[in-house]
Amino acid sequence: MDAVSIEIPLLIKSHRCLHYSYFIFGIRAVLVVAYLTNYLEPYYLWDFLNVHDKSPEIKFSRASATLPLGTNFKVVFRAYFDFWPRTTSFVLLDNISVTEGICKTCSPDEFRCSDKRDECIPLDKVCDLKSDCLKGEDEALCEKNISKSLCRQDQALSFQNLSRRSEPASYYETFTLDLSHNRLTAWHILSLIQILHLQHNLIVSINYTIDLGLSDAQLHYLDLSYNKIERIVNDDLAVLNNLMYLKLQHNFISYVHPRAFLKLTELIYLDLSNNELSDLERSHFIHLLNLRYLYLQNNKLRVIEGMFDGLMNIQYLQVDSYTLCCAQPKAVSKIQCLAPVNEISSCNDLIDTPLLSIAIWYMALLAVFGNLFGTCHKLLLLNKNSSTSKPFDILSINLGFADFLMGVYLYIIAGANLKFSDRYGFEDFSWRNSPLCTFAGVLATLSSEASALFVLFITIDRMLAIRFPFAMLNKKIKIAKTVSMLVWTVSFLLSLLPLFGIEYFDGYYSGSGVCISLPLSVLRKPGWEYSMVLFVGANFVIFIIVLLGQIFILTDVARFEKKSCQQSFSQKRTEIKLAKSLMAVAVTDVLCWITIGTIGFLTFMGIDVTNKVYAWVIVVVLPINSALNPLIYLLSVILNRGDEEVCSSKTDKQVQCSKYSHCRSSPCKSYLLAGCDFEP
Template sequence: MVNTSLQQLPHPSFCQHMPALDWLDLEGNQIQTLNYSILKTCSKLEVLLLMDNRIRRVPENTFQSLWKLAELNLSTNRIRELSKNTFKSLSKSLLKLNISYNPSLHIHPSHFSHLTHLQSLALEGIEIEDIQTKMFLPMKNLSHIYFKKFQYCSYAPHVRSCKPNTDGISSFENLLANIVLRVSVWVMAFITCFGNLFVIGMRSLIRAENNLHAACIKVLCFADCLMGVYLFFVGVFDVKFRGQYNRNALLWMESIECRTIGFLAMLSSEVSVLLLTYLTLEKFLVIVFPFSNLRPSKLQTGVVLASIWMLGFIIAAVPLMNENVFGNYYGRNGVCFPLHSDRQEKPTAKGYSTGIFLGLNLVAFLVIVFSYSSMFYSIYKTGINATDLRSRLHRDVAVANRFFFIVFSDALCWIPIFLVKVLSLLEVEIPGTISSWVVIFILPINSALNPILYTLTTSFFREQVEVLLCRWQRRHILKKDSKSLTSSTVFMEASRAACYQPPAYLQRVSLISADPRYA
């Protein structure tokens, strides 16, 4: 009786006329109610299929007489509530239960406590707001379970097969779902850590024209280096849980380790954003208002840097202070970063992350874009009256390229994050692969590129590196050719001339090179 527009079950005596009936398929009808009196004579039923109907209510004693029932399908109906003992009478016989796609159905922790023989449970399309591990523990024989979200799989670690088996970031077997993510997390961790440590080391060895600016850059690199540490630990725990992630997923996401690396990632991200905004505004004042004498003193710079770190620490630490208010803020996914919002997230946590990503970070990004646009316009306007047109064009192109890549790297990092956050707030389904790319590839982009953009591409830094290389080369030649004083002297004079010959771009004078910090 499939797709017959049947509005109610047949007369209670219909099973009496078919005493051997063991399979009843009523899919695709318009049945609205179920009750014991209709099914009480169908004691031989082994399969009952009632999917795609309009059933709203299932009384507690509905299946009381179906002591042989092995498969029950109530999917795609309008059931809102089930009694705790609805399936109690089926405890010894039921092997397969499907109540999927009853979107308003509230699942109680004790709904399945009697189904000790159940082998397959389908709960697709249902939000389980108060999901708990104890919901599924009584079902010792359960081998297949189907959820709406991959995150629910962690609450049934003893089940052999769980669908969906990935959220794009993690999979049933591994913390990082695929080989691309597993390799990339180590590559990004190495690039971020090595690049920033290299700049810190070189900035410490090379004499700085402006010590305050050099200190700011070293602090920025240290903050960015924390992002590399975060990625490194994600890679370490991925190796630790390789092949058995789902058994440890819940413990991992609720662990101190997960919260700690999530804290480090948030601290790195926010301190980096605030520092970049401060450096941009400092540069903006020097270039757009060159005669205003608004450059900060040593004390002011120290206070600003300390304040930025304190603010970043507070932003990252606040969600850890009250779990009742914020829930497991950092443990929403396997990589412990609170980017994606969902219905299970507490309202306070959702509002807090929205304020950080779409409030503070968005404002900082807009300030950076506006400031660099104003700086380039000011430089271009200043150079209009330059007599050497060729020199001016060369300089403007170089400045424009550098400013473009600084703004482009910020946009490449933050625009996808803004979009993902907005879509998650609008409850738009976001493919898990997008979230994984954002966390592993896009989020660390600024941390990896900042050493290049703010140090390695500056003319002053390149000049100082050339000087260091020349000194090392002369010392090496002196040791090698110490037997011939005359030849060594000749070579030293030639080397000195070659090493200290000012590059062509240093011979040009412009507003942008007036302060060596911004060369």
């Protein structure tokens, strides 16, 4: 009969000790304690921990056994009974528990009754002519005719030494040596040591000597973390073929020989995190068939297709980038790969959302050709009527060109998404660090900042034009040209500043596959404070001012709407018409940047947005103004032109009627217009 435990998971740091109480009744009843690593039925017991025969008296005994290191397992209690002759036999178990560490021996002032039982008695009870151990071991070696008084002290001392000598061999086979937090530069391995702690020393290479006089090295666990190791060469670990756990995190390792782990076929756990590794290939892992836990985060690794293919039993992989997860072994169906979440990309596509990967093409089309057509049209009109040009014309032409640049940026990103389709994860690093990606990031930043500033100055121009329609027109045109040059200069400086070689901006434009560093995630990328001030702080303030300016313009428009068809307000009517054309453009810009600013403030406070929100902001919200501005402006001009024609017709009729109102003679009647409100 078997009693089988649930699966006991792998423990990384040390052994564990199984404790239990048992009572065996029956002539030939036997209890076998073992463990299983293969749970397929029928299973066989190969790995024994303890064997117990019939209990000498009706009393529970306490026992313990050190559990295996470096594997998942189940504990099995198997009872054997001899059913002939027919007898009553049974095995009772109670108080089963597991604690960390190897099973402890008795204290120096105690006597251990048996190697197979967790039973200790005080030394002064040994050879006291009374059996205190379950099977009487405390009296078994005492001379039968020696009196109690002669035996009390001397024999007790001899049994103290005997008990130490008779400890089970398994305890000697489970040595833990802790030499951490010292100043070691070299070290020696005894063949019997299984767990060795060398973390926080001054070791610069895996430089050691080893005692192989008795057998192969039995080292299972080696911790070399927090040292100064720079390289792992070919033969550094060759003789440690029983190693199961290797911890090398927080060193300065920049090179690992392709055959460095060749002999570590039993390795289960490998930690190379927080080093300076840039290249790991398939040859490094091809022989690590039993490796289950691999930690590579905080390095400078580049993904290589198939680099983890040798890890046939990998269960947990922790890395710096989701792209390394793209190289996980295809033959392993279930693997937990932990990496920072990417906001917009996946292993297959730069833009992971199918709808957005299509929408970006239409956004780019509208932004490029809409602004190109609108800007060229305005330039032609400006050349034809240069004498009647206004500051608004100059500023709106520059706004159209700024929005055109955003369309070019969108085409670059859409093209990259198409080019790297189905394998983007393996091309991510080369794309993000390419000159084209950097150029795209500069264009996006230049476009967004120039567009925001031009909308601000156009709003200010409309406010002044409505209030002072005849004031210094020529001088205002010169100011508009100067302002345009200033806006482009400031925008160029803001977009090119991250390229000046300042360490703070290292990887600024390469931090994302869309090549622009918007601070819309709680993940802090290089230069995130600069992005927060620029895209969230400054632009938020700009568009709050624009919003207030539009409210001011709307108030003036409402005030003069009824009077705008009178001849005395013809100039103001023209300025109001332009203001109304701008209003829809400005309002959509305000809504866009207030949305981005709000999300930015939330992430600054530690409240993250979902990846879907980030993707929509990048592909739709940010460039939507550039794509729709030409359409909004064209629609508003058409509507205003219709209003102007109606108003102009009414005004002309009033002027004609006023002109001929004095006529009473017959010839004058032919000039009279229908609808005049006077008698001829």
